[in-house]
Amino acid sequence: MVAFARGNVMITITDLRKVYGQGEKAIVALDDVSLEVPRGEIFGVLGQSGAGKSTLIRCVNLLERPTTGRIFVNEQDITTLSGTALRKARQRIGMIFQHFNLLSSRTIADNVAFPLEVMGYSRAARRERVRELLALVGLEQRAHAYPAQLSGGQKQRVGIARALAGEPDVLLSDEATSALDPQTTHSILELLQDLNRRMGLTILLITHEMGVVKQICHQVAILEAGKTVEQGRVSDLAARPESRLAQSLFPRPQSYVAQPGARVVTISFAGHNADEPVLSNLIRRFDLNVNILGGNIEKFGDQRIGQLQAEFVGEQFDAALDYLKSLGLRVEVNV
Numbered sequence: 296m297v298a299f300a301r302g303n304v305m306i307t308i309t310d311l312r313k314v315y316g317q318g319e320k321a322i323v324a325l326d327d328v329s330l331e332v333p334r335g336e337i338f339g340v341l342g343q344s345g346a347g348k349s350t351l352i353r354c355v356n357l358l359e360r361p362t363t364g365r366i367f368v369n370e371q372d373i374t375t376l377s378g379t380a381l382r383k384a385r386q387r388i389g390m391i392f393q394h395f396n397l398l399s400s401r402t403i404a405d406n407v408a409f410p411l412e413v414m415g416y417s418r419a420a421r422r423e424r425v426r427e428l429l430a431l432v433g434l435e436q437r438a439h440a441y442p443a444q445l446s447g448g449q450k451q452r453v454g455i456a457r458a459l460a461g462e463p464d465v466l467l468s469d470e471a472t473s474a475l476d477p478q479t480t481h482s483i484l485e486l487l488q489d490l491n492r493r494m495g496l497t498i499l500l501i502t503h504e505m506g507v508v509k510q511i512c513h514q515v516a517i518l519e520a521g522k523t524v525e526q527g528r529v530s531d532l533a534a535r536p537e538s539r540l541a542q543s544l545f546p547r548p549q550s551y552v553a554q555p556g557a558r559v560v561t562i563s564f565a566g567h568n569a570d571e572p573v574l575s576n577l578i579r580r581f582d583l584n585v586n587i588l589g590g591n592i593e594k595f596g597d598q599r600i601g602q603l604q605a606e607f608v609g610e611q612f613d614a615a616l617d618y619l620k621s622l623g624l625r626v627e628v629n630v
């Protein structure tokens with residue numbers, strides 16, 4: 296159990312439990328969830344509808360009060376706060392939403408200026424900061440437009456600019472790309488990744504989309520019926536075929552019946568060795584005939600992870616398998 300956030304940890308959630316209602320009607324939305332979000336990382340909470348994701352993220356800024364458990368954000372236990380202290384702590388936690396939550400009667404610039412007004416920035420300081428923020432999200436030309444005049448992706452950029460107005464310690468993202476088409480989703484995720492890399496922004500996001508985790512998350516926790524069933528670095532989990540993450544990223548390949556004289560082999564790549572010309576080495580060194588049947592290899596940062604299925608024919612089959620294993624690859628011969 297982690298007692299408090301320190302040093303390189305931005306958010307620590309310990310034994311978080313949230314029960315809605317009472318007695319027979321009680322719903323346990325979160326059941327002893329613990330996790331740590333390192334400073335400067337993007338942490339994804341992945342789960343299906345009803346898993347408890349929204350409840351979890353809303354507990355982090357106390358929009359929802361935990362039933363029990365503790366939450367430290369930048370070394371401060373926010374579960375003990377109320378009134379002014381809570382309002383101040385919330386200013387250090389930015390949030391973006393699935394449906395953007397912009398004020399339709401205000402221009403883009405005035406939406407972004409809104410939290411700065413609440414924080415007491417002067418008019419001149421607000422104008423300067425809004426200009427910087429709109430430039431940061433690529434919307435400096437649309438300052439005087441109204442939300443209804445923007446596309447979904449542009450609205451989310453405004454949401455991001457507004458969330459970053461007070462230079463928060465952490466950005467919470469509540470399904471921020473779920474209402475967007477795939478191309479716009481990609482560009483919003485790129486923006487979040489860019490902000491993470493350039494400013495060291497810590498991001499805690501919830502999503503039901505594996506693609507979001509794959510594109511930008513360093514770590515992931517998988518939530519099912521209020522419990523975390525798996526947690527870790529995305530690249531580590533993806534490289535372990537038995538993990539839930541790997542199983543949903545790389546569905547079990549089709550099973551093939553080998554041609555007479557051939558063997559079907561599944562090779563799992565986990566990182567560094569996926570860039571090596573493994574197959575051409577095999578063919579040259581062991582005089583094998585290799586017929587590729589299928590595969591699914593994904594890129595995680597600069598690592599490649601996935602599986603390849605191929606039919607091997609040749610006298611030196613066993614030596615070829617030993618060679619693959621010596622490279623650190625996992626090899627299965629289908630029987």
Ligand SMILES: Nc1ncnc2c1ncn2[C@@H]1O[C@H](COP(=O)(O)OP(=O)(O)OP(=O)(O)O)[C@@H](O)[C@H]1O
Nearest residue numbers: 315316322324342343344345346347348349350351
């Ligand atoms: N205010 C509430 N009152 C009662 N039950 C609630 C409330 N909010 C959420 N729940 C219940 O808690 C459980 C978790 O809901 P939550 O919205 O956190 O899940 P989720 O993973 O975010 O799902 P979705 O993506 O559909 O929003 C569900 O059973 C839900 O019906």
